[in-house]
Amino acid sequence: MSMESFFNPKSVAVVGASRQKGKTGYEILAALVRGGFAGQIFPINPKAPEVEGLPCYPDLKSTPVKPELVVIVVPAPMVPGVMEECVELGVKSVVIITAGFKEAGEEGRKLEQTVVEIARRGGIRVVGPNCLGVMVPINKLNASFGGDLPGPGGIGYISQSGALLAAILDLARANEMGFSMLISIGNKADLNELDFIDAMAEHEGTKVIAGYLENITDGDQFVLHAERISRQKPILLMKSGGTGAGAKAASSHTGSLTGDEVAYEVVFERAGVIRCDSIRTQFDYAQAFAMQPLPKGPRVAVITNAGGPGIMAADAIEKAGLTFAKLTDASQERLAKCLPPSANIHNPVDVLGDALADRYQQALEIVLADEGVDTAIVLLTPQAMSDDKGTAQAVVDAARVHPDKCVLGCFLGAAKVAAGVKILRTGGIPQYDSPEAAVETIQVMCHYAAWKNRPKRVVKLFPVNRRKAERIIDRHLRRGLREIGEMDSKEILEAYGFVTPRGSVATTAQQAVNIADQLGYPVVLKIWSPDIIHKSDVGGVRVGLTSARDVTDAFDLMMYRIPRKMPNADILGVLVQEMCTRGKEVILGMSRDPHFGPLLMFGMGGIMVEVLKDVAFHLAPITAQEAKEMLVKTKTYQILKGVRSQEGVDVDAIAEGLQRLSQLVTEFPQIQEMDVNPFMVGPEGVTPVAVDARISVEGM
Numbered sequence: 032m033s034m035e036s037f038f039n040p041k042s043v044a045v046v047g048a049s050r051q052k053g054k055t056g057y058e059i060l061a062a063l064v065r066g067g068f069a070g071q072i073f074p075i076n077p078k079a080p081e082v083e084g085l086p087c088y089p090d091l092k093s094t095p096v097k098p099e100l101v102v103i104v105v106p107a108p109m110v111p112g113v114m115e116e117c118v119e120l121g122v123k124s125v126v127i128i129t130a131g132f133k134e135a136g137e138e139g140r141k142l143e144q145t146v147v148e149i150a151r152r153g154g155i156r157v158v159g160p161n162c163l164g165v166m167v168p169i170n171k172l173n174a175s176f177g178g179d180l181p182g183p184g185g186i187g188y189i190s191q192s193g194a195l196l197a198a199i200l201d202l203a204r205a206n207e208m209g210f211s212m213l214i215s216i217g218n219k220a221d222l223n224e225l226d227f228i229d230a231m232a233e234h235e236g237t238k239v240i241a242g243y244l245e246n247i248t249d250g251d252q253f254v255l256h257a258e259r260i261s262r263q264k265p266i267l268l269m270k271s272g273g274t275g276a277g278a279k280a281a282s283s284h285t286g287s288l289t290g291d292e293v294a295y296e297v298v299f300e301r302a303g304v305i306r307c308d309s310i311r312t313q314f315d316y317a318q319a320f321a322m323q324p325l326p327k328g329p330r331v332a333v334i335t336n337a338g339g340p341g342i343m344a345a346d347a348i349e350k351a352g353l354t355f356a357k358l359t360d361a362s363q364e365r366l367a368k369c370l371p372p373s374a375n376i377h378n379p380v381d382v383l384g385d386a387l388a389d390r391y392q393q394a395l396e397i398v399l400a401d402e403g404v405d406t407a408i409v410l411l412t413p414q415a416m417s418d419d420k421g422t423a424q425a426v427v428d429a430a431r432v433h434p435d436k437c438v439l440g441c442f443l444g445a446a447k448v449a450a451g452v453k454i455l456r457t458g459g460i461p462q463y464d465s466p467e468a469a470v471e472t473i474q475v476m477c478h479y480a481a482w483k484n485r486p487k488r489v490v491k492l493f494p495v496n497r498r499k500a501e502r503i504i505d506r507h508l509r510r511g512l513r514e515i516g517e518m519d520s521k522e523i524l525e526a527y528g529f530v531t532p533r534g535s536v537a538t539t540a541q542q543a544v545n546i547a548d549q550l551g552y553p554v555v556l557k558i559w560s561p562d563i564i565h566k567s568d569v570g571g572v573r574v575g576l577t578s579a580r581d582v583t584d585a586f587d588l589m590m591y592r593i594p595r596k597m598p599n600a601d602i603l604g605v606l607v608q609e610m611c612t613r614g615k616e617v618i619l620g621m622s623r624d625p626h627f628g629p630l631l632m633f634g635m636g637g638i639m640v641e642v643l644k645d646v647a648f649h650l651a652p653i654t655a656q657e658a659k660e661m662l663v664k665t666k667t668y669q670i671l672k673g674v675r676s677q678e679g680v681d682v683d684a685i686a687e688g689l690q691r692l693s694q695l696v697t698e699f700p701q702i703q704e705m706d707v708n709p710f711m712v713g714p715e716g717v718t719p720v721a722v723d724a725r726i727s728v729e730g731m
């Protein structure tokens with residue numbers, strides 16, 4: 032659907048254009064007029080002959096032409112009536128500013144539903160209700176009560192909070208930030224964030240899509256669209272608030288460790304969305320993405336008129352994992368020729384405290400021409416001789432000579448650099464108030480560039496026995512069982528190529544000894560009952576049994592104690608299993624997020640997961656590369672690789688386990704949660720073993 036009527040309408044009607052200054056309807060009309068909108072404006076108010084010098088109409092049908100965009104600012108109970116008028120007239124685009132809908136309780140929710148029904152019937156697309164409105168600076172369209180229009184620019188902004196948008200606008204105006212459009216989506220009764228992300232992806236003037244969201248309406252679609260769009264334009268989102276999905280009762284480790292926060296983190300990472308944790312950082316990043324090219328690599332050079340901030344920048348570059356650029360001999364010679372003898376001609380290039388604009392310009396041009404530099408940060412502290420305005424203009428001019436290189440300004444201070452900062456920003460150079468903020472922005476840009484340039488995702492499909500897994504899952508669902516016991520879980524895992532410990536169920540102590548003799552000692556005994564999920568809690572697991580005697584004693588004890596502890600449990604015997612002793616215990620898991628689907632988890636077993644929560648997540652289906660990245664993300668990765676005298680484990684085998692798990696949970700949406708815990712991994716060449724597993728399912 033084209034959003035052109037919202038962004039560039041030929042005419043706008045404001046229904047509820049009050050005569051009274053300070054009322055929302057009046058302020059919206061006044062803003063539209065003040066903004067210089069070139070199309071026709073129709074105030075609608077049955078009680079007023081004119082508002083703001085414009086002739087007023089009693090209703091929509093009285094306007095001389097059908098308005099292309101209608102802004103509704105009448106009290107909530109009157110909104111359905113105005114919507115009916117829109118249907119009659121054939122209006123297709125409406126912004127409802129009015130509050131008092133879904134956000135206000137049950138009555139409001141019903142009213143919103145009515146509005147949506149009318150809109151669907153008339154083929155009307157709606158922004159809001161309960162929103163601040165729409166602003167498109169380049170078209171001088173201000174259909175909002177967010178104050179005056181900011182300047183035009185490359186940032187498209189979507190906000191689920193009108194109040195936050197008002198704050199952003201204020202900050203933007205004070206900092207010369209330009210926008211292609213700003214959309215307050217309010218209650219998202221019809222159009223939601225994804226509709227506008229899609230529209231902004233298509234919109235030529237929008238270079239960066241930014242926004243503030245409290246929730247995402249359609250998780251699956253969001254991932255698909257955002258991933259595709261992030262390849263063309265960066266998406267920078269602030270996300271707050273939870274939907275409570277994380278609070279669901281979890282029956283697995285993975286389930287208890289995942290929640291809303293994890294889901295969003297994983298989804299954003301998968302879709303290449305850059306998450307911003309404050310308005311400030313979003314601003315910092317957005318201005319650079321909107322004004323500068325992406326750095327071609329991690330090499331950063333610094334030009335400064337003071338030693339201290341130069342060192343601060345150098346420290347930040349190192350901490351951020353970027354490279355402190357090494358200037359070529361030729362560049363250094365050129366710098367030596369144009370700078371005073373006491374200047375530093377190495378990176379950070381110190382043009383000295385008495386530097387005027389000319390030194391900055393020459394130094395920046397030389398640095399940007401150096402093929403070993405991808406990004407330059409220009410630092411200035413306002414010293415006695417400093418010329419902030421001239422230097423800012425010099426930076427703008429030098430950067431224009433090298434449009435393929437990324438240049439960031441960092442004029443430190445406030446009042447004394449304000450004029451220079453303005454010149455930087457209006458000249459297309461983003462400005463930061465600390466070296467760290469500038470460096471962090473470069474880091475984010477490099478990370479995004481790497482994401483954008485990564486090879487196409489290819490998810491490997493393993494040959495598996497899908498039918499077998501399906502039979503087991505269906506059987507459980509038919510019987511109304513949510514938890515799949517250990518033996519069946521293992522069969523499912525085996526069907527997907529996992530190796531599980533050998534073993535069989537014994538119903539007598541003698542049988543248990545015979546099985547143990549065949550397996551070889553040591554062995555493990557586990558109580559065997561479909562009714563006992565947490566076997567250890569009832570004394571139903573004994574490990575490290577090294578003799579027939581041990582096995583007999585353990586068997587007898589279990590069979591004596593457990594029926595007393597759990598008199599209603601159906602006990603089928605005791606599972607005698609080989610004991611896997613070689614290798615390290617890790618945990619592979621999955622918890623299905625209600626909005627986004629299966630979230631895979633990896634962590635080192637035991638306390639690393641339970642106490643330290645050292646785990647990594649990824650959205651399934653997963654590629655081999657992503658599986659490896661999950662391992663690398665954990666703090667314990669070094670231990671897995673082997674430290675000091677400790678032998679490392681086969682990390683590729685773990686990555687394969689994650690991919691197989693990913694395939695299983697993708698092919699079976701019935702699986703809600705699962706743990707393979709422990710997954711025992713040995714050194715390279717030793718096949719890992721899925722020692723224990725727990726799967727919970729739900730009918731679709």
Ligand code: COA
Binds near residue numbers: 047104
């Ligand atoms: N068509 C057009 N205009 C009509 C009308 C109709 N059918 N019926 C009444 N009006 C006029 C009124 O006469 C009034 O004009 P006047 O002041 O010149 O008399 C004007 O519309 C507004 O109506 P009023 O009843 O005075 O409402 P209000 O201005 O007090 O409140 C809202 C209307 C929409 C602002 C209010 O209900 C609201 O929702 N406020 C919150 C908005 C908000 O915060 N949104 C979310 C931001 S994030």
